[in-house]
């Protein structure tokens with residue numbers, strides 16, 4: 001459930017960043033419609049994760065370990081790494097993107113056992129490093 005929450009939030013954030021970067025009115029209209037669904041998905045996963053993490057120390061430990069050691073951004077492994085890195089750096093590599101990542105990391109960090117989580121910022125910084133572009137500028 002936590003993994004799902006992270007991925008739904010990432011997707012939601014990516015669509016918002018794409019809206020900020022595009023000037024295509026139809027794309028914006030489509031993304032705004034999709035975002036409504038993504039908000040519902042995220043709310044479901046987050047509520048489930050919060051409840052399940054709150055009641056189980058073991059769940060908190062396994063979830064923390066899984067996210068820290070196994071999680072990768074949506075799309076990783078489905079497309080070649082440079083393509084996934086391009087999407088991450090294009091949408092989140094600049095100052096506004098880095099701010100969006102920080103906000104999303106804060107939201108995830110509110111879940112029980114996930115304090116000081118920096119998953120999304122770290123993953124994007126690593127994507128920028130692989131592509132040789134600066135992060136957060």
Ligand SMILES: [Fe+2]
Nearest residue numbers: 008037038041
């Ligand atoms: Fe979704």
